[in-house]
Amino acid sequence: MSLTLYHRHVLEDYLAGFEAKANPNHLSVIRRPAIFSVLAHRGNEASVKQALNSIEGALLHDCAPGEWLVVSTASGAAVVENLLGEITGASAIDQSDGRVLLRISGPNVRKILAKCVAVDLHPDAFSIGASANMLCCHVAANLARTGAEAFEIIVPRSFAGSVFEEMMEMGREFALTAAFAEW
Amino acid sequence: MASLITCPHCGTRPKEEFSIRGAALARPHPAASEEDWHAYVYLRENPKGRYQEYWHHAAGCRRWLIVDRDNVTHDVFSVTDAASIREPSE
Numbered sequence: 001m002s003l004t005l006y007h008r009h010v011l012e013d014y015l016a017g018f019e020a021k022a023n024p025n026h027l028s029v030i031r032r033p034a035i036f037s038v039l040a041h042r043g044n045e046a047s048v049k050q051a052l053n054s055i056e057g058a059l060l061h062d063c064a065p066g067e068w069l070v071v072s073t074a075s076g077a078a079v080v081e082n083l084l085g086e087i088t089g090a091s092a093i094d095q096s097d098g099r100v101l102l103r104i105s106g107p108n109v110r111k112i113l114a115k116c117v118a119v120d121l122h123p124d125a126f127s128i129g130a131s132a133n134m135l136c137c138h139v140a141a142n143l144a145r146t147g148a149e150a151f152e153i154i155v156p157r158s159f160a161g162s163v164f165e166e167m168m169e170m171g172r173e174f175a176l177t178a179a180f181a182e183w
Numbered sequence: 184m185a186s187l188i189t190c191p192h193c194g195t196r197p198k199e200e201f202s203i204r205g206a207a208l209a210r211p212h213p214a215a216s217e218e219d220w221h222a223y224v225y226l227r228e229n230p231k232g233r234y235q236e237y238w239h240h241a242a243g244c245r246r247w248l249i250v251d252r253d254n255v256t257h258d259v260f261s262v263t264d265a266a267s268i269r270e271p272s273e
């Protein structure tokens with residue numbers, strides 16, 4: 001007997017049937033991103049970071065000294081895993097099924113996020129390319145700034161529903177919409 | 184009163200991101216006497232005033248930090264990564 005496994009996103013029930021035309025303030029739920037947690041062995045922090053930065057199509061999120069999340073929507077998890085395996089002095093583990101990637105953007109994104117995180121997101125304090133672990137809607141998440149009005153949020157899969165609902169509520173006054181996106 | 188701690192890795196964060204794990208005491212030598220170990224494990228001064236504590240940045244970098252603060256006024260004098268003060272003899 002063969003077993004067929006279907007990919008079903010954890011936010012499927014939150015979004016199916018509610019997807020609307022995107023408003024200026026919009027939250028995208030990325031369907032199948034490749035997310036890897038990478039830890040540099042002691043003394044290899046700088047060389048590992050350099051190697052990670054040179055991976056094409058992957059975005060590096062800072063977590064802690066010598067720890068990153070590598071996110072790719074362009075390549076699948078198997079491709080990224082092979083590339084990470086070539087880096088010496090680092091350990092990588094596939095988190096693609098354990099984390100959910102959200103992208104929020106729009107003219108009011110900072111006003112929405114001000115109700116979700118307790119970190120100053122002014123461009124002087126948190127510039128484009130900056131990223132860090134922080135509490136987002138009471139959940140330990142990773143937040144990265146990808147543009148002047150665009151952020152990426154990575155949350156643990158089991159908390160994604162709670163974070164999603166709270167963010168939609170915080171965005172209601174700004175007509176925040178949400179939908180799945182392939183990348 | 185806002186209780187903000189400036190993590191050396193993550194920047195200024197609210198205390199909700201941290202888990203306070205008690206006085207930052209020097210660990211006795213493995214061959215130290217039973218009295219020394221008993222004191223290290225169980226006995227605490229619980230001072231009023233300036234105090235060094237372990238704070239775990241649970242929702243941030245997940246590093247152990249040593250927060251030097253006054254527990255009456257909540258003046259924070261320094262926040263350092265606990266690994267940076269590890270004894271060289273280790």
Ligand SMILES: [Zn+2]
Nearest residue numbers: 190193243244
């Ligand atoms: Zn931290």
